Amino acid sequence: MARTHPSWLGGEDQVHLQLLGRARDFIDSVVNSSPARVALLVFALVVLIFTGLLSLPFASSTGEVTPLHDAMFTAVSAVCVVGLTVVSTAAHWSFFGQLIILIGIFVGGLGTLTLASLLALVVSKRLGVRGKLLAQSALNNASRLGEVGTLLRIVITTSVLVELVLALALIPRFIILGEPFWLAVWHGFFYAISAFNNAGFTPHSDGLVPYETDLWILIPLMIGVFVGSLGFPVILILVQFRHHVRKWSLHTKLTINVSLILVFAGMVLWGLMEWSNSRTIGDLSGSDKVINALFASIMTRSGGFNLVDQGQLEPTTMLLTDALMFAGGGSASTAGGIKVTTIAVMFLAILAEARGDSDVSAYGRKIPQGAMRVAISVIFTGATIVLIGTGLILWISGEELNRVLFEVISAFATCGLSTNLSAELPPEGKYVLSALMFAGRLGTITVASALALRQRSTLYHYPEERPIIG
Numbered sequence: 001m002a003r004t005h006p007s008w009l010g011g012e013d014q015v016h017l018q019l020l021g022r023a024r025d026f027i028d029s030v031v032n033s034s035p036a037r038v039a040l041l042v043f044a045l046v047v048l049i050f051t052g053l054l055s056l057p058f059a060s061s062t063g064e065v066t067p068l069h070d071a072m073f074t075a076v077s078a079v080c081v082v083g084l085t086v087v088s089t090a091a092h093w094s095f096f097g098q099l100i101i102l103i104g105i106f107v108g109g110l111g112t113l114t115l116a117s118l119l120a121l122v123v124s125k126r127l128g129v130r131g132k133l134l135a136q137s138a139l140n141n142a143s144r145l146g147e148v149g150t151l152l153r154i155v156i157t158t159s160v161l162v163e164l165v166l167a168l169a170l171i172p173r174f175i176i177l178g179e180p181f182w183l184a185v186w187h188g189f190f191y192a193i194s195a196f197n198n199a200g201f202t203p204h205s206d207g208l209v210p211y212e213t214d215l216w217i218l219i220p221l222m223i224g225v226f227v228g229s230l231g232f233p234v235i236l237i238l239v240q241f242r243h244h245v246r247k248w249s250l251h252t253k254l255t256i257n258v259s260l261i262l263v264f265a266g267m268v269l270w271g272l273m274e275w276s277n278s279r280t281i282g283d284l285s286g287s288d289k290v291i292n293a294l295f296a297s298i299m300t301r302s303g304g305f306n307l308v309d310q311g312q313l314e315p316t317t318m319l320l321t322d323a324l325m326f327a328g329g330g331s332a333s334t335a336g337g338i339k340v341t342t343i344a345v346m347f348l349a350i351l352a353e354a355r356g357d358s359d360v361s362a363y364g365r366k367i368p369q370g371a372m373r374v375a376i377s378v379i380f381t382g383a384t385i386v387l388i389g390t391g392l393i394l395w396i397s398g399e400e401l402n403r404v405l406f407e408v409i410s411a412f413a414t415c416g417l418s419t420n421l422s423a424e425l426p427p428e429g430k431y432v433l434s435a436l437m438f439a440g441r442l443g444t445i446t447v448a449s450a451l452a453l454r455q456r457s458t459l460y461h462y463p464e465e466r467p468i469i470g
Helices: 011-033 035-054 068-079 095-109 112-124 129-139 145-176 181-196 215-230 232-241 250-274 286-303 315-327 340-355 369-397 401-412 427-453
Strands: none
Touching: 035 068, 035 095, 035 427, 068 095, 068 427, 095 145, 095 181, 145 181, 145 215, 145 232, 181 215, 215 232, 215 250, 215 286, 232 250, 250 286, 250 315, 250 340, 286 315, 315 401, 340 369, 369 401, 369 427, 401 427
């Protein structure tokens, strides 16, 4: 239907309105025809904007222009909520630069699909059916498409409230430790936003090492990272139904149970492997060792904060960390990795195959074949990206495999733990890691969403023949 404009508008105004209307129609058609592609374009545009801002002279503490590869790496790390750094966040960046990083973390934490949906709402004032389907898939909570717009607003409100609570818990401790009031407020909000969004950026030059036994700081950070890693669909279900487990969705049950299993299994294994390592936690008391092990287990699944030098870990601990980072957190969350529900679906499929069951089920619900195909696609895509990235960094740096693999998985899984390899790489290596961070934040999510929306029915089926497997 053609747009009509009031007759009292002048000719030039009508032309402007027509151009604006055509622009809205074009963007609306693009959003509804390929929302996954729009998500990629939106995040790429956001990264470029923040790269430009961090390249400004007054973004650095010295007033000099930051090299493009360092500015882009930091922008990608912030927007993709990773936490890897090539320059000191506290020493290199001015207050303006740190503020830009913090805004990038908050914006990036909302997620690609949420940003794409909000873009459609802002520009075209409405979400098309495919745009709503994509947003509904991202939130996994709207029973009706009409609820999607409301849920998007709830997502933003929830983020702000959780980050505010975390900041209010941290600010008094920084004041008690002797920091000036406004500096304590800044550090409290910085850590709160960084923790909930699983970013891992720290405003202190020595990170969290001085607070390795301070539970007043460590506990809020662990809670913030864990809650953020569950994902907005799970948070909304918990807010709505609280302790009424029977009313929880299958996604919520799988996410919470697998997350808890990974946290406690990771804590036990990490603690046992590092218990006697004097370079990490070997000289601490038993209770402090347990706290460090719990902290490390939570942070390896995407939080990115660390209390020990990752380069001093035992080789077996580094391998365990690689596995936990690759697993990641919940779907539609600020965490990275291939997601815990992907692991759960594949484990249930293997279990059903071992038992000879024709259906894959959990908690009285059957999991469709389409979900298993998406899970396989996500795992294969993630493993392929890690393999290619590892080969490129090995070729560029010439470093040993375990250190390169650690850094590559940390970048792809948007975790942020580092052996300081990122800072040592030449510019081309930093661009490779930037691409890995971008792919890790967008790739598997976008592939999964695109596959979920691309279901077609055929009018015929080929004769069935089963190949030999295994």
